[in-house]
Amino acid sequence: MVKEFQRLRLPHWRRLTGVLQILASAGLLAGFFFWPLRLFCSAGLAIMMLVAIGVRIRVNDSLWAATSALFFFLLNLFLALQPSPGA
Numbered sequence: 001m002v003k004e005f006q007r008l009r010l011p012h013w014r015r016l017t018g019v020l021q022i023l024a025s026a027g028l029l030a031g032f033f034f035w036p037l038r039l040f041c042s043a044g045l046a047i048m049m050l051v052a053i054g055v056r057i058r059v060n061d062s063l064w065a066a067t068s069a070l071f072f073f074l075l076n077l078f079l080a081l082q083p084s085p086g087a
Contacts, residue, residue: 008055020048028079035084042079049073 005014024041031038052069 008059039080042076046073046076046080049076
């Protein structure tokens with residue numbers, strides 16, 4: 001991952017990105033019991049993946065290289081747009 005963030009010209013964002021991804025993933029698990037947390041974390045991860053797609057475009061990566069970011073963007077967007085329980 002160190003080399004990948006260097007290749008993307010974002011080495012100073014590596015640790016923050018990792019911490020945010022871990023916290024948001026834990027928040028998604030906790031979101032099974034507390035719906036607003038799931039909404040917040042899935043929306044945050046969707047935004048993070050949208051930025052990742054933009055970074056891939058900026059460095060002229062192939063569409064194939066951006067596929068995982070696109071998949072996780074769509075997955076988290078789907079989770080964020082789910083109605084609240086009891087709605």
